[in-house]
Amino acid sequence: MDLRGFIGRCEKIGELKRITAEVDWNLEISHISKLNEERGGPALLFENVKGYSSPVLTGAFGTPPRLSIAMGMTTSYSMCDLAREWMKLSIKEVIPAREVSTGPILENVDDVASVNLDKFPVPKFYPLDGGRYIGTAVFLVLRDPETGDVNLGTYRMQMLDNQRCGVQILPGKRGERIMKKYKKMGKKMPAAAVIGCDPLLFMAGAMMQAGTSEYDIVGSIRGEPTEYIVSDFTGLPIPATAEIVLEGVIDPENFQPEGPFGEYTGYYTDELEKVIKKPCLEVKRVLHRNNPILWATSVGRPVTDIHMLLAFTRTATLWTDLERMQIPGIKSVYIPPEAAGRFWAIASVEQRYPGHSAHVGNAIISTTTGSYGIKGVIIVDSDIKADDIGRVLWALSVRYDPLRSTELIKRGRSTPLDPALDPNSNKLITSRIIMDATIPYEWETKPKEIALDKDMLEKVQSRWKEYGF
Ligand SMILES: Cc1cc2nc3c(=O)[nH]c(=O)nc-3n(C[C@H](O)[C@H](O)[C@H](O)COP(=O)(O)O)c2cc1C
Structure with missing residues (x-):
């Protein structure tokens, strides 16, 4: 699957709408997308952006059916169930990615003399944003200079001018750790920013996954190898069917002002008050397909498609981490999109020994996913599904005692956002x-829970229509 395959499948079941009216890249695309998402609308393909000839896609992951399509599943799954499927598939043997000699991404190659980022209809999202953001649904491909491992990471990218992008690689991310190695070696870091590709690759790039290459993980979920070409420019592996790839270098000694940007928390960060310098991708070559689709996420206050994506990917990796820790009895796990897809986690557990629920709670904040940014964990019994928020609140009301049931941890890793x-x-x-x-x-x-009488329930159900309902 590539982005076009995903769009086609969404369109078939009414999960994608083409907008043919002329729209402006300056705030209009983002505002239409935000209102559409708040109404639970379809993904949008803007085909007529003023001054440009190629389209912009937004809202790709706005609903569980669209996440299901991205996963290659039927559309009847809840986000929690989809994350369980990801967990099951990703702990199986990985299917290594396969190198191919060519692909649609090579349809157009702009060398250094002709690099012009303004050829793409790059949106500006919010009035106080520092500029246009070319990379919201993006991932950066990097290679660890010591181990040779390839890393994909999603870091927002601002178009600074026609040949440079600010890249927000936050402290502590694997991308930052790799960049520091290049710095130590006194070298610039080769990088390739991929915008538009198989949606699963974008999801994997946004995941906190230690060790295994994201390309290989996607192979095991798709059931077939991810195809990549090796760039003769950066030497990096690039998805053969990507839409747009910006290749270049990041100089670890030369950061540039980037931001502000209306973040997924619903707030700006401190860039509004001070100038903050971030890594800068000097773009030396641009590859793109014919009529390339510029894929963008919505941002701002939850819930937008970025929150659906964050919630889904973090639920999936948290569940995978817990499975690998071999903790028994975990029935479901959920990081809600309303919690910005990051800050709260809920787990449902079938208790088998004293302290089992505490074991799960402590395990969650010790996982790679749970150790970053999570502020609160709620554990419920197995009669409640982790994504049944109404029942979770009920459990907090009638099974939870603050003094007995609360653990406070003073220091944990967080996000500066x-x-x-x-x-x-x-x-x-x-x-x-x-x-x-x-x-x-x-x-x-144990407290005795009220239950309906089974026989009477059956009788009432069988006579339901007779009652006039
Ligand atoms: C849409 C989206 C935007 C993101 N933006 C950033 C960002 O600007 N900076 C950042 O460090 N992480 C960002 N993340 C989170 C990272 O992609 C995630 O932590 C990833 O695992 C980082 O990879 P790494 O640890 O391999 O460097 C974003 C995630 C998503 C889904």
């Missing part, structure tokens, strides 16, 4: 809370 952190701190450390909303396993007398 969290507006709740003290602006005068370095904004890298958060506290966490674990709320155990289960009935303690070791209680000999």
Whole structure:
């Protein structure tokens, strides 16, 4: 599957709409997309952007059916169930990516003399944004100079001018750790920014996945190898069917002002007050397909497609991490999009021993996914699904006792994008809370829950129409 295959499948079932009216890249595309998403609308393909001839795609991941299509599944899955499928497939043996000699991405090659990022209809999202953002649904391909490992990571990218992009690689990310190695070696870091590709690749690039190459993980989920070409320019592997690829170098010694940008938290970060310099991709070559599709996510306050994506990918990796830790009894896991797809996690557990629920709570904040940014964990018993928020609140009301059931952790890794952190701190450390909303396993007398009479229930159900409903 490539982005065009995904669009075709969405369109077939009414999950994608083509907008043929003329629209402006300057705020109009983003505002239409935001309103459309708030109404639960389809993905949008803007085919008539003023001054440009190629289209922009937004809202790709706005609903569970679209996430299902991206996964290659039927559209009846909830996000939580889809994440479980990802977990099951990704812990199987990986299918290594396959090198091919050519692909549609080579249809157009702009060398250094003809690089012009303004040939693409790059949107500006919010009035206070520092500029146009070419990379929102993007991932950067990097190679670790010591191990040779390839890393994909999604870092937002601002178009600074026609040949340069600011890239927000946040402290502590694997991308940053790789960049520091190039710095130590006194070298510039080759990088390729991929905009528009198999949606699963974009999802994998946004995941915190240690060790295995994201290309290979996508292979195991698709059931067939990801095809890539090796760039004769950067030596990096690039998806053969990508839409747009910006190739170049990042000089670890030469950062440039980037931002501000209306973030997925619903807030701006401190770039509004001060100039913050970030890594800068000097674009030396552009590859693109004919009529390339510029894929963009929506941003701002939840819930937009970026929150659906974050919630889905983090639920999937958290569940995978827990599975690898071999903790028994975990029935479902969920990081809700309303929690910006990051800050709260919920797990449902079938308790088998005293302290089992506490085991799960502590495990969650020790996983790679859970150790970054999560502020709160809620554990519920297995009669409640982790994504049944109404019942989770019920458990917090009738099974949770703050003094008995709360653990506070003072120091945990956070994201500097969290507006709740003290602006005068370095904004890298958060506290966490674990709320155990289960009935303690070791209680000999457990509260008796009300149940309907089974026989009467059957009778009532069989006569339902007779009652006039
Ligand atoms: C749409 C989207 C935008 C993101 N923007 C950024 C960003 O600007 N900077 C960043 O460091 N992480 C960002 N992330 C999160 C990273 O992609 C994620 O943490 C990824 O695992 C980083 O890869 P790495 O740890 O291999 O460097 C974003 C994720 C998504 C889904």
